[in-house]
Amino acid sequence: MSFGDPNNPYGQQQGGQPGYGYPQGQQPQGQPGYGYPQAPPVQPYAGGFAGGPTEMPGGVKAARVMLFVIAGFQVIGSVLFFLTGAAISKAQDNPALKDDIQFKDLADFPTGGVYALGVAVLLWGVLAIFLGAKFxxxxxxxxxxxxxxxxxxxxxxxxxxxxxxxxxxxxxxxxxxxxxxxxxxxxxxxxxx
Structure with missing residues (x-):
């Protein structure tokens, strides 16, 4: 029976050989096996160095810009709410529209509620600006x-x-x-x- 070349480190070893150059039972402990380099110790992610990243990551920059865009939409929305409240208030005073059935439902809606929604939308936009500025x-x-x-x-x-x-x-x-x-x-x- 042939085991191949006894000097080939990748071939099948002949029976009874514990390792190269060490008698049986005396191979040093804690060293990696032949041909396998030891990996460096694993460090937790900190951006490659101990203090963390020094530049804002691209995704966070994008989120910041998106918060400012949302704030712009909120300002536009609040202006539309204020204009709608003013239009409803003005239309409620018009005697020709008081008898209109389609306008009746809109006229029953309180203008103070429309203005309150406009303020809430504006405050939500202010929160978006605050968050984006604090990034x-x-x-x-x-x-x-x-x-x-x-x-x-x-x-x-x-x-x-x-x-x-x-x-x-x-x-x-x-x-x-x-x-x-x-x-x-x-x-x-x-x-x-």
């Missing part, structure tokens, strides 16, 4: 708030404003995803000096 210096609380903001904005963009809110929904989902990724976590949890 460069904020910590994990800003990250979590931006993720919650994105999720709530996406839900509100789907339900009451299906067509108009489509852009809000897409942008808000992207904000939540980009901020929630691991490089976003590394950015918001970095060491600050």
């Amino acid at each position: 460069s210096s904020g910590g994990n609380g800003i990250r979590v708030t931006a993720m919650v903001f994105g999720i709530i904005t996406a839900v509100l963009g789907i339900y009451p404003f299906v067509i108009v809110g489509l852009a809000h929904t897409v942008l808000a989902i992207l904000v939540a995803v980009f901020v929630g990724k691991s490089d976003g976590g590394a950015w918001f949890n970095r060491a600050r000096h």
Whole structure:
């Protein structure tokens, strides 16, 4: 029976040989086997160095821009709410429209509610601007708030404003995803000096 070349390190070893150059039972412990280099110790992700990333990752930059775009949409929406409230108020005073059946439902809606919705939309835009501005210096609380903001904005963009809110929904989902990724976590949890 042939075992091949006894000097071939990749071939089948003949029976009884524990290792090259060491008697049986005396092979040193803790050293890697022949031909296998030892890997460096595994370090937790910190952007390649101990302090964390020094430049904002691309996904976080994109989320920041998307927050500013959402804020712009919110300002436009609040202006439309204020204009609608003013138009309803003016139309309620018109005696010719008081007998119109189609206008009756609109006239019953309180203008104060329309103005309150306009203020709420404007404040939501201010929150988006605040979050976007805090991305460069904020910590994990800003990250979590931006993720919650994105999720709530996406839900509100789907339900009451299906067509108009489509852009809000897409942008808000992207904000939540980009901020929630691991490089976003590394950015918001970095060491600050």
